[in-house]
Amino acid sequence: xxxxPLANTSKSSGYCTLHNYPPNxxxxxEQCQKFVWAMYSDGKNWITKNLGQLGIGESKTYNYxxxxxxxxxxxxxxxxxxxxxTPLAKQLSVLPDHEFTYNKIPEWRSTVGxxxxxxxxSYQGEINPFPPKASLLxxxxxxxxxxxxxxxxxxxxxxxxxxxxxEIEIYEGNSKKxxxxxxxKNNSASLIPLDAYHFSADQLPVFVCRSMAGIPFxxxxxxxxxxxxxxxxxxxxxxxxxxxxxxxxxxxxxxxFNILNAEE
Amino acid sequence: xxxxxxxxxxxxxxxxxxxxxxxxxxxxTKIPVDDAVxxxxxxxxxxxxxxxxxxxxxxxxxxxxxxxxxxxxxxFCFYNKGGQFITERELTLSKEIKNTINVNELxxxxxxxxxxxxxxxxxxxxxxxxxxxxxxxxxxxIGYANTRIGPIKGFVHGNLDAIARSDTGKSDQLxxxxxxxxxxxxxxxxxxxxxxxxxxxxxxxSKKQRFTIVKQSNQKEDKTVISLPPMGLxxxxxxxxxxxxxxKIIIESKLxxxxxxxxxxxxxxxxxxxx
Numbered sequence: 001x002x003x004x005p006l007a008n009t010s011k012s013s014g015y016c017t018l019h020n021y022p023p024n025x026x027x028x029x030e031q032c033q034k035f036v037w038a039m040y041s042d043g044k045n046w047i048t049k050n051l052g053q054l055g056i057g058e059s060k061t062y063n064y065x066x067x068x069x070x071x072x073x074x075x076x077x078x079x080x081x082x083x084x085x086t087p088l089a090k091q092l093s094v095l096p097d098h099e100f101t102y103n104k105i106p107e108w109r110s111t112v113g114x115x116x117x118x119x120x121x122s123y124q125g126e127i128n129p130f131p132p133k134a135s136l137l138x139x140x141x142x143x144x145x146x147x148x149x150x151x152x153x154x155x156x157x158x159x160x161x162x163x164x165x166x167e168i169e170i171y172e173g174n175s176k177k178x179x180x181x182x183x184x185k186n187n188s189a190s191l192i193p194l195d196a197y198h199f200s201a202d203q204l205p206v207f208v209c210r211s212m213a214g215i216p217f218x219x220x221x222x223x224x225x226x227x228x229x230x231x232x233x234x235x236x237x238x239x240x241x242x243x244x245x246x247x248x249x250x251x252x253x254x255x256x257f258n259i260l261n262a263e264e
Numbered sequence: 265x266x267x268x269x270x271x272x273x274x275x276x277x278x279x280x281x282x283x284x285x286x287x288x289x290x291x292x293t294k295i296p297v298d299d300a301v302x303x304x305x306x307x308x309x310x311x312x313x314x315x316x317x318x319x320x321x322x323x324x325x326x327x328x329x330x331x332x333x334x335x336x337x338x339x340f341c342f343y344n345k346g347g348q349f350i351t352e353r354e355l356t357l358s359k360e361i362k363n364t365i366n367v368n369e370l371x372x373x374x375x376x377x378x379x380x381x382x383x384x385x386x387x388x389x390x391x392x393x394x395x396x397x398x399x400x401x402x403x404x405x406i407g408y409a410n411t412r413i414g415p416i417k418g419f420v421h422g423n424l425d426a427i428a429r430s431d432t433g434k435s436d437q438l439x440x441x442x443x444x445x446x447x448x449x450x451x452x453x454x455x456x457x458x459x460x461x462x463x464x465x466x467x468x469x470s471k472k473q474r475f476t477i478v479k480q481s482n483q484k485e486d487k488t489v490i491s492l493p494p495m496g497l498x499x500x501x502x503x504x505x506x507x508x509x510x511x512k513i514i515i516e517s518k519l520x521x522x523x524x525x526x527x528x529x530x531x532x533x534x535x536x537x538x539x
Contacts, residue, residue, distance in 0.1 A: 017454060024521075025448040026287055059454050059510060105292065105521060109452045119533040121418075124452060139326065141319035141362055141405055147415040173361040176329065202360035204321065222416050227533040231405065231419035239326060241302055241425050242295050243271065243397030251392070252327065259329050 002102060002126030003095075004110035006038070006064050006079035007155055007189035008071065011221050012114035012228060014064035014189075016081055019110065020054040027103045031056050034083040034100070038067050041077055041161035041187040045091040051081070061111075074192070075185040078157055080127070081110070095129055095159045114228055116221065121228035127215060129159045132186075134213030137253045138233045139173060140205040142218030143194065149221045152192040152207060153230075154184050156214035163187060166212045170197065171260050173204030178261070186212060191219070208260055271295065271397055279441035279520070292520050293439040293468075296428035298394070302401040302439070303383035303429075304422025305495060307464045307525055308342065308367060309408055310376050316367040317407035317417065323386050323400060325361045327393065333359050336387065341436075342371055343381045347467070347495030350380065364407075381466065381497050383436075385429045401425055408536055413529070418536035420525060426468035427495075438494055440468030442518040449522045451539045455481075455504050455511035458531065463500040463513065463524040467492035473517055481511035500524070 008014035018036060022029045036051040049067060054060055067079055085099045102108040106124075113122030136154075143150050154168065164186050170179040179197055184190040199205055207216060220229040236256075237249035273282060275295040282289035296302065309316050325333045336357045342350040353370050357363045367382060384402045391400055403425070407417035428437045455461050467473045477488040477500050490498050504511050515522040523539035 019452040019454075021450055021452075023450050023452050025450075026445075026520075028287075059512075105290065106523070111453050118531060120528070120530065121535045122453075123537050124539065139321065141321065142407075142419055144415075144417055173325070201364050202358065202362055204362040218419065220416055222414055222533075224414075227414040227416040228535070229416045229418050230535075231421070231537075234403070234421065236326070238403055238421075239323060239401065240393045240396070240398035241293070241401040242274075242399055243393075244267070245396070245398055247396045248393045248398050255329050 002107060002128060003080040003082050003157065005112055005125060005127045005155055006062060006067070006081055007112070008064040008076045009114065009153065009189060009191045009219065010073045011151065011191065012116040015061050015113050015115060017059055017061040017111040018054060018081060019059045021057050022103050023106055023108060024103055027105065029101060029103060035085065037082050037084050037088055038062070038079050039082070039092065039095070040068055040079045041163065043163040044161060045093060046095060046161045048088040048090060048092060050087065075188040075190045078155055078187055078189050080157060093161065114219070114230060116225055116228055119226055119228045121230040123230060123232060127155060127157055129157050130213040132158050132160070135211065135253065136207065136209040136213045136216065137236055137256050138207050138216045140207060140216070140218060140233050142220065142231060143199050143205065144220050144229070145201070147223045149223060150194040151219040151221070152194055153217040153219045154190045154214045156184070156186045156188065156212055158186050161187060166209055168192070168207055168209040169260065171206040171208065172199070173206045176259055184209065184212065206256070206260065208257065210257065280444045283443055290520055292441060293425045294441060296399065296437055296439060297430045297433050299388055299432055300399055300428040300430035300437070301386050301388050302399050302425055303385055303427050304403050304424050305381045305383055305426040305466050305468060306404060306406050306422055307497065308380045308382050310368055311379050313410050313412045315409045317409065318365040318367050318384065319405045319407060320357060320363045320365050320384070322357065322361050327391055335359055339385045340367070340370055341383045341385065343495050345378055345380060345497045347493040350374065379497065379499060381495060383427050388429070388431055410534065413534050414532065418534060420536045420538055423523065423538050424466060424468045426466070438468055438470045441520060442469045442471065442473065443520060446516055446518060447520060449515045449539070451513040451524070453526065453539070455502060455513065457504045457506045457508055460501065460503040460529040462527040462529065465492065465498045465500065465522065465524050467494055467496045469519065470494050473519060475522060476516040478514040478516065479511060480514065481508045
């Protein structure tokens, strides 16, 4: 059951368009007017805000800066949007349960995007809280050259609002050599600039976090600030279809986690 | 046991029959023969100054990071809008884990004038993933660029898992399932004034499919009806002018998931994403 992420970065402004209509007509979904609530962590509690109603068939865009202002160059709190029937308290110690049934094929999604000047980029997305003991392995093939700045963007949400920081390790995929280690934050959008590492076109940045999972993205910003590009990287399970894909993912992660070592 | 039973049913009974028992039994794609490798059907853009790149990752390295990696051969297959096979190109990759392929360059000699589709087949080796009843699948990433618009590539991955190739199969197998009944897919994205949208539809099934593309704006509906052969491609173009209200797209077809690849062309930039 999804929350809809509204993320922001120091390089581009976040927005999220919610749609109160299901993506298909063959999974039995109740259609009704819904309240939209926003919530973000202040490090101790989830702070909530009622954003009004959305009628059947309506769509509405919510801008990050209308709900929250602050955050730093690297990490900004992730705002979660949720459809609700009932109101929420002003502060919560854990993320609230969902009150509606949503589609599965495909998931009920929002338009999650960033804008800069006249440019926009988006993906069709939703987010669910990650377990606190989960981990991340992802391969990042999106480095662009010539007049483009490259970033790794990492979105995480957990049920608990308590902030914690973990290290994400960066390796080069051919040599398996350690490149750097950067702090990332839960319940936030963390942005890591990549150009300083000078990855060449045949190198593959590999990102490992052994103590936090999330949704990883490549974000590119043209140096003239007139174009943006955004796409999520795949989890290792995506190299396989059918069968026990998550056992495949577990095995790929086990192999890579064993071979990648920041101490060497 | 339950998983094996599900796998058996999915493999042996058409999805549209299983659907008669429960919509929850629907499977978007077929399970191919055991030794198959799977590819998406990716959109090849050549018209209007577009370039198509493919970020090719060495699956051997990804699946066996401790092993020695040698040169790897992958096969690019090209199809025209009508779903007809054009050509196949065998490409030996360097031993590097990532190779960026300019796909337009691969077929430069054919002077293609129209957009089409391509698939990428990795070697049909016996990977350890088959122990888990899984199949190797190439789902991208594809990078699109247009220097007339600007310097950035827009990336998108495939999500059709459309076609399988095997040593034992006589020919490539299209994996898309479809229903007995008409389905609606509602794009959960609004089309905004001033932008031009190009939506690419692919038929990943083995049967000709009829698509009705419904555009809703200003309380009006415009319908475009197309018939796509297997592996066929259709580009739906819509420029939203300033007088139009929020515009929505609904696709009616017998596909369970008729998701297009969407190009959003803004006055000085573009974006690409899948529905």
